[in-house]
Amino acid sequence: MTPSTIELVPAAEDRRIARHAAAAIVLTVAEAAIPLPLPGVKPGLANIVTLVVLARWGWREAVWVALLRVFAGSLLLGQFLAPGFFLSLSGAIASLLVLGLAMHLPQRWFGPVSHSILAAFAHIGAQLVVARLWLVPHDGVFYLMPVFAAAAVVFGLGNGLVAARLLHELGRGSEPAEKNPER
Amino acid sequence: MTGWRHWLRPGDSVVVVLGALVCVWSALAMWRGGAPDSALIRAGGTLVAEVALTRAQMVEVEGPLGTTRIEIAPGRARVASDPGPRQYCVRQGWLERAGAVAICAPNEVSLMLTGRGADYDSLNY
Incomplete structure (x- = not known):
């Protein structure tokens, strides 16, 4: 009789996703401790991890890392299934879709900073739509759009620069920088 | 840096x-708080025209005393001439904010600007 225990053997890819997601979750939790003047305006430091994973390991892994971060981060912060969770989930999905398109821009001209800013705009766009349709059914939410747009540019630029630098440092490090089946 | x-x-x-x-x-x-979008022109209490404040034009409205001429310009409007005796609505000059009203009471004509973020919800008289 064969033993009936099912053994799940994590592949190297699984371990990598878990490692990156853990880093992203740490950043999410750390960021939650920063007092912010306006709900919804936050740096989104965890997206640095998403950008790095996107550039080094492709879109599919970036999706895994970003969504795991949204779910686990909200569980840790007690936000799971609260309005804030749906806002971050919609923002994450929209920015992942935009990242999927933006990564095909010419590499010579557009780097992580472009990806980061475009994703940040997708993020606020989706959040505003969800907030307008569901949380604040009034056009008043769009009154805050300039604030969110400014945050998207500033934090998108900051995160993108950090990601670009990290990618450079990692590229020189021990891990191989290739393994991109899509490209 | x-x-x-x-x-x-x-x-x-x-x-x-x-x-x-x-x-x-x-x-x-x-x-752009208070910027008007369009002008509502009423005669005898009923709406006779709603004009967008995009291009310059003249609107003529008939009242019991005669013709009131309303001038529309981009972003503003005024009562250009009115047959009323005291000319209050004409002397108000250009209306430039959402919610602003010029009332030519003798000729029963009113001009009101509408837009987002109006200063008043409604005016009664």
């Missing part, structure tokens, strides 16, 4: 500038 510029690729700067433009555009579009 200069060291960080090293990580920007040429297209990235374009994206940053475009993002900044979106900020400016959204601030101008969302925060």
